[in-house]
Amino acid sequence: MIGCRPAWLLILVLSALPLVGAADVIKKSGSGICHDPQSPWYEVVKNYQGFRTLKACTQSGGRLPKGASATQEEIKAQVYSRAHYGNGWADDDGDCQNTRHELLVERSTAPVRFKDESKCTVVFGRWISPFTNQVIQDARQLDADHLVPLSWSWQRGASEWSVEKREAFANDPSNVLIVESSLNRSKSDKGPDEWLPPEGRCGYTARFTRIVLKYRLQPKPDESARIKEILEQCRG
Structure with a gap:
């Protein structure tokens, strides 16, 4: 036994x-x-x-x-999970350039250089950061930053959207800025009530508000009050 x-x-x-x-x-x-x-x-x-x-x-x-x-x-x-908004940056037209690299090409103020002949990956160009007004030429120093962060949107209405709408939101050019990686990390998932860039604060907050209205997101009352206060100061 x-x-x-x-x-x-x-x-x-x-x-x-x-x-x-x-x-x-x-x-x-x-x-x-x-x-x-x-x-x-x-x-x-x-x-x-x-x-x-x-x-x-x-x-x-x-x-x-x-x-x-x-x-x-x-x-x-x-x-919240990034996967709720699709599998990273999309390549809807199938040209091998995802949303990030298409925006790097579009927003460079000089012809860009690619990693190789496939022209999928941008490595150099000339970009003016909307967060600092600094000129940056090395794409490795830049992030494609969601102006209205994905996790911020999830908690304010996006959790009830369809998968297709969340993917469209994550790849909407009007909601993506090309900025310094370090500042993107600093911003993280904060709204204007908690974080503002060193430069261009009024434009940043106004554009944030337009995206919120476009997608009918629902900020918390204290967030709305602070954003309204910032915009009033800008108008003054």
């Missing part, structure tokens, strides 16, 4: 483990998409990480398939 005990223990342990192959498992594919049994691609996905709920899958960094939406209860329970 003593010699059989390890086998019985193994059976008990295995019976207590979640059934990763069960029919109700949520499949997180290698590309980070969460498929529930209603997904048309559910049976196609063979290599996956299993979760018991969509909430658990999306909180791990996964995202829903295009056109799918979670229930309101699931949305409210989710925490």
Whole structure:
């Protein structure tokens, strides 16, 4: 009997483990998409990480398939994840330049230089920072910064948007600035009530407000009051 005990223990342990192959498992594919049994691609996905709920899958960094939406209860329970806004910068026209590099080309005041002949990655140009008015020529010193931060928007209405609308918001050129990486880190996910750039504060706050109105985001009352105060000071 003593010699059989390890086998019985193994059976008990295995019976207590979640059934990763069960029919109700949520499949997180290698590309980070969460498929529930209603997904048309559910049976196609063979290599996956299993979760018991969509909430658990999306909180791990996964995202829903295009056109799918979670229930309101699931949305409210989710925490912010960059994956809710698509898989990084988009390349909608398929020319290998994502939103960041297209804006680097568009906003450079001199012809840009690319990393190689593919012309996918910008390395040099001439940009004037809207945060400092400084001229910067090395693209490695710059970030494509969301004027209205994604996590800020998530907490003020974007959690209820469709996946497509969040992806459009994240890649909307009017909501992206080319700025110094160090200042982008300093700003983080703050609004104008908590952070303002060294230069161009009035324009920055006015543009922030236009994006908020465009997407019908809902700042908290104290945030709205502070933003209104800044704009009034600018007009004065």
